[in-house]
Amino acid sequence: xxxxxxxxxxPDTKGGVKFKPDGTLDRGAMLAIMNPDDKAGLxxxxxxxxxxxxxxxxxxxGLPKADAVLREAMAMGADKAVLITDRVLGGADTWATSSTIxxxxxxxxxxxxxxxxxxxxxxxAQVGPQISEHLQIPVISYAEEIxxxxxxxxxxxxxxxxxxxxxxxxxxPCLITALSELNDPRYMTPGGIFDAFDKDVTxxxxxxxxxxxxxxxxxxxSPTQIAKASDKVKKGAGEKIVPESDEAxxxxxxxxxxxxxxx
Amino acid sequence: MDFQLDAxxxxxxxxxxxxxxxxxxxxxxxxxxxxxxxxxxxxxxxxYGFMGIPIPKEYGGQGCDPLTYAMCxxxxxxxxxxxxxxxxxxxxxxxxPILTYGTEEQKQKYLVPLAKGEKLGAFGLTEPMxxxxxxxxxxxxxxxxxxKEWTLNGSKCFITNGKEADIYIIFAYTDVVEDKKGRKQKxxxxxxxEKGTPGFTFGTKxxxxxxxxxxxxxxxxQDCKIPAENLLGARGKGFPIAMHxxxxxxxxxxxQALGIAEGALERAIEYTKERKQFGRTIAQQQNxxxxxxxxxxxxEAAKLLVYAAAEAKRTKDRYSVEAAKAKLFxxxxxxxxxxxxVQLFGGYGYxxxxxxxxxxxxxxxxxxxxxxxxxxxxxxxxxxxx
Numbered sequence: 097x098x099x100x101x102x103x104x105x106x107p108d109t110k111g112g113v114k115f116k117p118d119g120t121l122d123r124g125a126m127l128a129i130m131n132p133d134d135k136a137g138l139x140x141x142x143x144x145x146x147x148x149x150x151x152x153x154x155x156x157x158g159l160p161k162a163d164a165v166l167r168e169a170m171a172m173g174a175d176k177a178v179l180i181t182d183r184v185l186g187g188a189d190t191w192a193t194s195s196t197i198x199x200x201x202x203x204x205x206x207x208x209x210x211x212x213x214x215x216x217x218x219x220x221a222q223v224g225p226q227i228s229e230h231l232q233i234p235v236i237s238y239a240e241e242i243x244x245x246x247x248x249x250x251x252x253x254x255x256x257x258x259x260x261x262x263x264x265x266x267x268x269p270c271l272i273t274a275l276s277e278l279n280d281p282r283y284m285t286p287g288g289i290f291d292a293f294d295k296d297v298t299x300x301x302x303x304x305x306x307x308x309x310x311x312x313x314x315x316x317x318s319p320t321q322i323a324k325a326s327d328k329v330k331k332g333a334g335e336k337i338v339p340e341s342d343e344a345x346x347x348x349x350x351x352x353x354x355x356x357x358x359x
Numbered sequence: 360m361d362f363q364l365d366a367x368x369x370x371x372x373x374x375x376x377x378x379x380x381x382x383x384x385x386x387x388x389x390x391x392x393x394x395x396x397x398x399x400x401x402x403x404x405x406x407y408g409f410m411g412i413p414i415p416k417e418y419g420g421q422g423c424d425p426l427t428y429a430m431c432x433x434x435x436x437x438x439x440x441x442x443x444x445x446x447x448x449x450x451x452x453x454x455x456p457i458l459t460y461g462t463e464e465q466k467q468k469y470l471v472p473l474a475k476g477e478k479l480g481a482f483g484l485t486e487p488m489x490x491x492x493x494x495x496x497x498x499x500x501x502x503x504x505x506x507k508e509w510t511l512n513g514s515k516c517f518i519t520n521g522k523e524a525d526i527y528i529i530f531a532y533t534d535v536v537e538d539k540k541g542r543k544q545k546x547x548x549x550x551x552x553e554k555g556t557p558g559f560t561f562g563t564k565x566x567x568x569x570x571x572x573x574x575x576x577x578x579x580x581q582d583c584k585i586p587a588e589n590l591l592g593a594r595g596k597g598f599p600i601a602m603h604x605x606x607x608x609x610x611x612x613x614x615q616a617l618g619i620a621e622g623a624l625e626r627a628i629e630y631t632k633e634r635k636q637f638g639r640t641i642a643q644q645q646n647x648x649x650x651x652x653x654x655x656x657x658x659e660a661a662k663l664l665v666y667a668a669a670e671a672k673r674t675k676d677r678y679s680v681e682a683a684k685a686k687l688f689x690x691x692x693x694x695x696x697x698x699x700x701v702q703l704f705g706g707y708g709y710x711x712x713x714x715x716x717x718x719x720x721x722x723x724x725x726x727x728x729x730x731x732x733x734x735x736x737x738x739x740x741x742x743x744x745x
Binding site for chain 1: 366367370371374377378407408409412416420421422423427431
């Protein structure tokens, strides 16, 4: 069984979000981590490796420094890693990203593709399902549990859905998007880290992508344009009053609402 | 000369730090308070290979270097000195001598499960009457007439991982020879002893000032029979084996001391930025700033010595002086930085919940065990004046 996991290097929002003067995210000023949903997806794949001996390949698209997130994945137990990096692929929105990743996946063999539900930097949850469309394979999103029947070549997924869950079965190959609630990802091992730095990461550029049109990649192939990005607007301190009675409090509030022309 | 860690070691540090923060830190107060050996943490460390970091893969280890191992002990000790010394004693004092002096059979039988973390290791040299002066060792091993087994009699004290370990490296004298001046000299040998061997029992558990969760026990040997093949290294060569093993051990303890100091510095930075007196944080007072600057400088200097010693262990046959310098400086740094951290915390520093007082108690032992600071000075000056 072959499992491909798509992972993304994202800024660690724990240390606060930092912006450049032009309003775009200052990724260089923030620590980079593996996107949490993707890490859960990788853990799910590694459990399939433990259980069925699946071969796990991790794929990421990003700057050359995204190499680090692939090494981390190999230090956790992934067998192979592919980095898709090329200047012409920069500035991609979800459409261009999914087109690009699908172009890379066409070069790989897979029974299962696992992606995270969404990345903490963009929060779109679009790339995984879009990849499945490009590759014309079924998608099951928001996986909380994954069970594989290797003989029947099927996968059964418990899918989170608002106030309930669905049990969805699909034939492989298919794509699953994973929630960080899916599992508790393992740590790397020290020896795994040393091995990961001895292994090669396959690096692919634009010309290695299969069946991808130039009109669907990079900034030019991105229908989405970001008008403005901003941090949370900080609210000022509220006004505290100590009314003499409940009636006085109600009068005060009503007065304020009238002043703001709410009532 | 390169002072920059490579990406591999940086990633290893991030692993150790994350593990320490998530798995070790939440239990540190309780481990100190209850004096309970953190078996669950050891099991987690086993799962992730922390118990055999510098041991080659063919012997069940991780195949990393002494620097990676030192960084592991450092990061664990930042949040819990007890956990740091469990790994250090196991790796440096039990795995390492078997790797260095063991036969292939001994490595397969003992080192493989130790490095995998399935078994825990300990080391017994110190006795009630023999600490720094090894000639005072009373524990004796006598070989049977048929040469098949040794009989061990005596006791060892202050043994780290004491009752929790499975495999022990024990030193005993096996011969008495006369030197050139006609004085009697004991010749020592090292033995691998398994827990459960008849005649091997445990004495009292020590009630300690610091590293209170580490299992410190007296080991007692009464007509304890050890198979002849469990002699580690050559007969009569126990003393150099012990000294060489302690050279490595001192790098582990230096890393523990470094971690304790850095942990206290981190807490002091956090606290002084929050605590307000006279309308501003105490971090805004120049006294605090100067204290923190001194503490950080000492930590950095200690780190360079510890990492240099770890690198010396990787590249050199002899690293006694590097290890002694690292341990001397890191241990004294740990004591000074933790004491200053408690002072910066004021009254809160004296309260257990704030943890810096525990770090101060944990720091003290690093100036004492695996050779006191005075012994380190003897080693360093001995090399200078040779």
